[in-house]
Amino acid sequence: MIRVQQEDFDPGAELARLSQGNTSVGGVCAFIGLVRDMAGDREVGAMTLEHYPGMTETELARVEEEAQGRWSLEETLIIHRYGRLEPGDRIVLVAASSAHRQAAFDACQFLIDWLKTRAPFWKHEEGPEGAHWVEARGEDDEAAARWEEGEMGAAKNE
């Protein structure tokens, strides 16, 4: 399931839904991303997440579908917020449930890695030194590249 929303979400309620009424689930893996008070050595007062309505949902659905195709999963969930957020605020939740824990872990890591380089969100950070658009990070590209076709086994099974 995909949700793109301005309002906060309740991780406990969301995660419960990944196994509720489904006793085939042996494990749920989840990742919650939050706004930090520092970005590198810059203080962050707040940030505004801009996105591309329509394409965001389409891309997140593609990422979810790709995960469902790669692993044997019971449920997957991506919730991503947009708008103005402050340090400590939740930005994103990705989660996967599966009969077996390794599939849940790998799928969850895949969801956030691919989302980071594909979902059309842009962070505008405000701090004491002014505001600026956050630059994409090479390490996010590398994290996503681990999951490229043909390298998947190498990335996770060694």
Next chain:
Amino acid sequence: MIRVQQEDFDPGAELARLSQGNTSVGGVCAFIGLVRDMAGDREVGAMTLEHYPGMTETELARVEEEAQGRWSLEETLIIHRYGRLEPGDRIVLVAASSAHRQAAFDACQFLIDWLKTRAPFWKHEEGPEGAHWVEARGEDDEAAARWEEGEMGAAKNE
């Protein structure tokens, strides 16, 4: 933090504590293990988790301490239940919060992998064909062995 208890836990409340009041946290990774209705091709009606009070807490604290030493983490949490559990019931929660998502993911996976081969718990399964003690699985040993000294980089950075 370590908790060994018979009663259920509230994943939402527990996970909130991993970042509450700490704006250095950029990500929280969590894994929840649940009782499945099948173990291989055997139906599971219920299971009873026996443990070694005292050593359980000591071993879980060792696992947590090892994770804290290997990664730069803000908080870690292990909650493990014992006693009688039915399909759909939560067994275990492990979680790690960190400034950066990869440390949170790796530490969380490490916590469950090491716990599985070190914490003194034993599952006694009941099903339509009778009751039996669950046998340890070779793949759990392999998962734990990924984290042995010297193989860690190979396991996670390739």
Next chain:
Amino acid sequence: MKILYFAWLREKTGTPAEVVTLPDGVADVNGLIRWLSARGAGFADAFAEPSLVRAAVNQEHVKLEHPLADDDEVAFFPPVTGG
């Protein structure tokens, strides 16, 4: 066609969205970037460093060589930074 601009491309062009007729001689995204850049200082500035610009056509990531049709929805934006 509809053209959308996000993040600093929106700021530099001063345009969140516009509707234009596919200009004569523009066959792909690169051609559209050249045509837009000739429109004025803001557009020239936005597209000055093509390596920083990403594009989507009909809400799908594409390379700048991607062909264009007049009923396409084209979007320009910097590398994404969500999550």
Next chain:
Amino acid sequence: MKILYFAWLREKTGTPAEVVTLPDGVADVNGLIRWLSARGAGFADAFAEPSLVRAAVNQEHVKLEHPLADDDEVAFFPPVTGG
């Protein structure tokens, strides 16, 4: 010393816990297993397949070659299956 038995070792020995004096000539966990196995059918059965038996001394996993002292807490159990 205190000796604890868990899971099917508890069931086969019929003993969750007991206190014994470290027997003469028993220097390590293997020696204790041999001594316990001679006590009767239940104990012999519990320790019949040493490769299935794990031990902890003073609540720490040890190999079966681990030396023993009279004030140790020794535990016997199958490979763990938590999580």
